[in-house]
Amino acid sequence: APNARDSTAHTQRPPCHHLPTSRIRVGSPFLRRDEGGADAQMEPAPRDDEAGSRHSPPHVALEGFRCSKCDTQTPTTGAKMRSCSGCLVSHYCSTICSRAAWSEHKLECKTFNDVREKALLAHLEQGISPGSAARNMKMDRDAMGDWWNNAGLVREKVVFLAWKHRHESPIISVMGASTNSVLSVDMTPRSLWDDVQRMGPDDDTENTARAFFARGDFNADLHFVTYFHFDKCASGAESAGVSMRPFEWQGRDEIHRSVYETLTADEYIAEVSRRTEAPNAVYVRLIGLRGAAQLNGQEGVLKGQDPNNLERYTVRVGGKDFSVRSENYELVQRPNLLVAEFS
Numbered sequence: 001a002p003n004a005r006d007s008t009a010h011t012q013r014p015p016c017h018h019l020p021t022s023r024i025r026v027g028s029p030f031l032r033r034d035e036g037g038a039d040a041q042m043e044p045a046p047r048d049d050e051a052g053s054r055h056s057p058p059h060v061a062l063e064g065f066r067c068s069k070c071d072t073q074t075p076t077t078g079a080k081m082r083s084c085s086g087c088l089v090s091h092y093c094s095t096i097c098s099r100a101a102w103s104e105h106k107l108e109c110k111t112f113n114d115v116r117e118k119a120l121l122a123h124l125e126q127g128i129s130p131g132s133a134a135r136n137m138k139m140d141r142d143a144m145g146d147w148w149n150n151a152g153l154v155r156e157k158v159v160f161l162a163w164k165h166r167h168e169s170p171i172i173s174v175m176g177a178s179t180n181s182v183l184s185v186d187m188t189p190r191s192l193w194d195d196v197q198r199m200g201p202d203d204d205t206e207n208t209a210r211a212f213f214a215r216g217d218f219n220a221d222l223h224f225v226t227y228f229h230f231d232k233c234a235s236g237a238e239s240a241g242v243s244m245r246p247f248e249w250q251g252r253d254e255i256h257r258s259v260y261e262t263l264t265a266d267e268y269i270a271e272v273s274r275r276t277e278a279p280n281a282v283y284v285r286l287i288g289l290r291g292a293a294q295l296n297g298q299e300g301v302l303k304g305q306d307p308n309n310l311e312r313y314t315v316r317v318g319g320k321d322f323s324v325r326s327e328n329y330e331l332v333q334r335p336n337l338l339v340a341e342f343s
Contacts, residue, residue, distance in 0.1 A: 069097035087112035108211035115204045136235035143234035147179040157269045161187045162224035164260040171209055173227040205242055212244040256339045271335055283332040
């Protein structure tokens with residue numbers, strides 16, 4: 001293991017993991033000004049979702065087709081998930097669900113349709129044909145849905161923030177150059193995103209979020225609202241979307257409630273990462289290094305004494321082993337997470 005030049009002024013510290021996580025800011029920059037929509041007056045009939053059809057809103061239903069009434073993702077055998085013909089955003093597994101949902105959906109239907117039409121128009125203004133624009137929007141929506149289903153620690157962080165701040169009616173936004181880039185995760189409470197004097201009244205993102213929070217079946221303990229924005233999505237174009245999502249956090253009841261009160265999202269995700277990668281390892285943080293000062297503050301796993309120099313210890317950081325003195329690392333104080341760990 002390469003030696004990391006160290007300071008000799010430190011006294012020995014007990015053997016401390018800095019997981020690079022995305023930033024959290026209050027007052028997300030995604031809020032933009034644009035025109036919104038109004039209420040629908042008639043009940044549109046559901047219609048089939050087919051590849052290439054104009055059923056692809058970039059601001060809603062990003063998680064894939066899910067019944068807006070009963071929340072199922074799979075309709076009965078032989079049936080198709082059907083979208084509302086008025087907005088092409090809300091989806092239903094059956095006519096029974098679409099009719100049962102209409103009393104609530106009619107309040108948001110035209111808002112959703114206006115947002116979708118504006119997004120489609122933006123594609124057309126770039127010289128893309130109507131058919132290609134609709135396909136691109138569907139491609140991007142499906143790509144964001146696939147990304148979300150496999151988002152790992154980013155998804156954990158989004159859900160943690162949504163639950164921690166659920167009584168603030170927040171929008172949890174995820175933004176980046178692409179789904180494979182470093183992503184920023186932001187929590188914006190309603191006191192900021194719905195401040196008309198500060199932000200203005202007619203933003204598509206905010207109108208869609210307002211519609212979700214106004215739904216009679218919205219429950220802050222069961223649902224949350226997300227905003228995704230990627231500079232380059234599957235179609236190669238910029239894509240963004242708002243969605244209402246259910247809390248599907250397996251084991252959430254096993255997390256002690258004090259965790260949400262005392263830990264930041266970064267601290268929580270760092271510990272989840274440790275437990276996922278090497279739960280029984282000794283995690284340390286490098287300190288006081290001189291020649292390798294760029295390593296200071298980075299977290300790694302203490303592997304034990306350096307076999308080539310018994311006065312040094314081997315610490316693995318980012319897949320590489322470094323030989324350091326005992327005064328150049330400190331133990332990471334790992335937090336308890338589970339209810340059973342507090343007993």
